[in-house]
Amino acid sequence: MIVGCDALSSPTQSQTSYRSHTVQKGETVFSIAKKYNTTGKAIYALNPDARNGIQENGVLVIPAADIINSQSGAVRFVTHKVKRKETLFSISQQYNVSVEDIKRHNKQLYSKQLKKGEKLQIPIAVNNSGTETTTTTETTNSATSDTGKHVVKPKETKFGIARMYGISMAELAELNPNLGENLQIGTTLIVPSEKVTTEASVDTDRFSFYEVLPKEGFYRLKVKLGLTEEQIVAL
Incomplete structure (x- = not known):
């Protein structure tokens, strides 16, 4: 991502300074927002291309005023x-x-x-x-205002919902610790307030479901599916 110098050097216009963040493996906009005590919405506002996904080693502009240094x-x-x-x-x-x-x-x-x-x-x-x-009203509101609710619709999956809000499956589980293995229609989930995509259902023309057999490890799955361990975990 290319950022103009003016965006990083003119804090007097908005009374807010900025800093950059290099994306690490496994990070999402949601996890980065939590790290810097800001919101996903604020990050997307400064980095609109992030709505299409972020890549390892990519650079994001972060509002430094929200950082606890x-x-x-x-x-x-x-x-x-x-x-x-x-x-x-x-x-x-x-x-x-x-x-x-x-x-x-x-x-x-x-x-x-x-x-x-x-x-x-x-x-x-x-x-x-x-x-x-760590207990100011401003930072507390920043943290809590970055979450919302999602009601599960027919054909939606955990993977699809996580993808919709730009978070990982692990982060979805962190937000919903009582979430069972089977996702029920009508279940209300805690999710980030900002959507990345509007579609949470899985495209069955591009994806198919595979039920993992008992004691079936990554090696056998890699051979059967022709995917790497990282690709399987991502799905």
């Missing part, structure tokens, strides 16, 4: 004991930090699922005056 002050940690039905997403909302920030300071979460009773170290940014910066 830990380098501008100290960072302290609080210990959080995981309760029943809590998810990384719900915990991140409680402390107004990103899921990635929690994982960064609790490395086991990169390879293991969250467990009831587990103790996590949550980073809390503190500004130079000693005041915590």
Whole structure:
């Protein structure tokens, strides 16, 4: 993405400064918005091409005014004991930090699922005056206003709904921890407020369904379907 110099160097016009973000593997606009404590809508406004999808190593313009910059002050940690039905997403909302920030300071979460009773170290940014910066009304509203509701329609799938809102299947599960394996028509889901595409049903002319057999691993699936492990996970 090519961004004009004026867009990055004229904060006085809107009283907002900007910074750039290089997209990492597996990131979505929704996860990036949470990381910088902004909204998907704000990112799309600055990067309209992102509605067509973002690619690894692509560059996005982020409104820096919404960033909690830990380098501008100290960072302290609080210990959080995981309760029943809590998810990384719900915990991140409680402390107004990103899921990635929690994982960064609790490395086991990169390879293991969250467990009831587990103790996590949550980073809390503190500004130079000693005041915590994670509980302001502005940032809280920014986080909560980026989600909405979606009522499942006939022929819609989890994959299609996730694609519609520009998030991964894992993020859809984080937003809806009680979501079962089978998606029921009429179910109300928590989703990002901004749609990327208007179609959530799967095009049966381009896709077909395959039921994974018991004990069937990625190797056998790759041989049968002619897809890589990354392609299978993405679907």
